Amino acid sequence: MPKSIERIARYFLLAVFFCGFIQSISAQDQKLADSLAVIYRENNLSDEERLELLRNLSFNEMRDLSLGLKYAEELISLSEKLGNDLYLSRGYLQKGNKIRYQGNFEQALDAYFKSAEAAKKADFKVGEGSAYIAIADIYSFSNNPANALLYYYQAISTLRMTSDSVNLASAILNLGDEHMNLKNYDSALVHFSESKIIFDKVDYPAGKAISLGNLGMVYANIGKSDLAESNINEAILVLEASGNYHPICTYLISMSDIYTGKGENEKALAYAKRSLSLAQLHKLKEQMSDANLKLSEIYEKIGNTAESFRYYKDHIAYRDSINNLKSIQKMADxxxxxxxxxxxxxxxxxxxxxxxxxxxxxxxxxxxxxxxxxxxxxxxxxxxxxxxxxxxxxxxxxxxxxxxxxxxxxxGKIDAIRFDKVTVLFTDFVEFSMFAEKIAPEKLVYSLDYYFKGFDEIISRYGLEKIKTIGDSYMCAGGIPVPNKDHAITMAKAAKEMLALVENAKKKDNGFPHFDVRIGIHTGPVVAGIVGSKKWQYDIWGDTVNIASRMESSSLPGKINLSETTYELIKDHFECEYRGEMQVKNRGNFKMYFLK
CATH class of the missing domain: 1.20.58 (Methane Monooxygenase Hydroxylase; Chain G, domain 1)
Structure with a gap:
């Protein structure tokens, strides 16, 4: 898949999730779930009243997915006992949602099919259509476009018999997205246009904006640049009215990708610069990094090495965290x-x-x-x-x-080795990019050298393995290359000393800038080995590395953020503070803890 389409596909995947559950997410209320739990514990309701109570509890309980799943299972059991297919359908839908949020698509799919079957028996068209949308979403996430298309069409057919316009428009938008990814541009245009009309009719700005933006992407791909720009500009106006600037920057970069692929470098530059200006105006650091990188790539392509290097330096300066292993390998200080x-x-x-x-x-x-x-x-x-x-x-x-x-x-070579349990730590200095713009490079490098030498000494004492430094970020791991059972505890001790080192440094006047630090720790499986044939580097790969990075970016200045996996290994040795279940980009919800 071309790079430009990959970028669009990633954004559209988020749009599918957003649109498929646009109503339910906006209506959920954790406070309502907490208050209803009191009534649930009193246990003095009739069976019919208890059905409705369980439906509300399973729907609104989002802090504890296991508890929400328990309510859904109880709703299913009571509905089967009473022979109530309407609530049986609702129970299976909520069960599927909770399992889906936990990342188990296969079990979620089974629950959604049962929800559709029960809704059909109850002649509950809205519930049946909602289940079909959820089924299609799962197939879309699983890269099964044939089944995704089938169930989106089925959802649309069912929902046209109801008055649920928002769900109908969401299904049509998602169907258009599938056609877009398959390059069925004529079909995509038809569906995006219809979803826009419906969203506009029911005054749903978020859905209308996504429909307009997607229309713009289709027009760009078929060479109708004027229509592409007019639709994306209209989408941007709607999104700006709601203060939602992230997708605007993404749309603009995606347009730049498309024109780069077509060799229209001037148009590509214009869109990338527009994205950068908007990101700078609203201080969107990640979008500034993406726009600078895109501008660097375009200038490199057209042979302007000086401009390419200038934008690439800015890209590095705005980078706060590592998004994937590819960027880790590319961006070294x-x-x-x-x-x-x-x-x-x-x-x-x-x-x-x-x-x-x-x-x-x-x-x-x-x-x-x-x-x-x-x-x-x-x-x-x-x-x-x-x-x-x-x-x-x-x-x-x-x-x-x-x-x-x-x-x-x-x-003469190194075989990659899998380790089932390794604890990975990331650090990142707060507002480092801002200091980088204002302080002499010599002082900045001297400051980093002071901190990183201190970190080196700490992890050496604890027998941990330094992996690398990336810009102002420091990465190390415990439990490799020789496995040991105490790696999580050892890493926690080292992390506390790292934090103490940074805090003590702020009390000294040693002629270089001081920073606050965020620390994140996660434990899980990795693969370790040496990359490249020259300039060898011992490195680790796997989802554990990405999650550890997310723990750091989700931390706070002066705090050590733990994943639930690491917390379970150290909770008997350290005092920890539960933060709650927090959203992690592209990962769903994670339970997090502060190490005290």
């Missing part, structure tokens, strides 16, 4: 460059040693006849080679874990 250069020097020394040893072996026959003098010279020369070898090995051990270095020397 001066400190990382220095470490990589050291690795290359070590590899060169090892190769030189091998070449020298081959020369020695070939020359041995000649050296023997030259007598004691030449033998003495050879001894002296060999002694120096051994000294260089030891120096090379010492340098290699400074870069790679001992066991990894040993395997590299013996086998």
């Amino acid at each position: 001066l400190r990382t460059d220095f470490e990589v250069s050291q690795k290359q020097a070590e590899v060169d020394l090892l190769n030189q040693e091998k070449r020298n040893q081959r020369i020695i072996l070939i020359s041995l026959a000649i050296i023997i006849v030259l007598g004691v003098i030449i033998l003495s010279t050879l001894f002296w020369y060999f002694k120096n080679i051994q000294k260089e070898k030891k120096r090379s090995e010492d340098l290699l051990l400074n870069i790679l874990p001992t066991e990894t270095a040993r395997q590299l020397k013996v086998n």
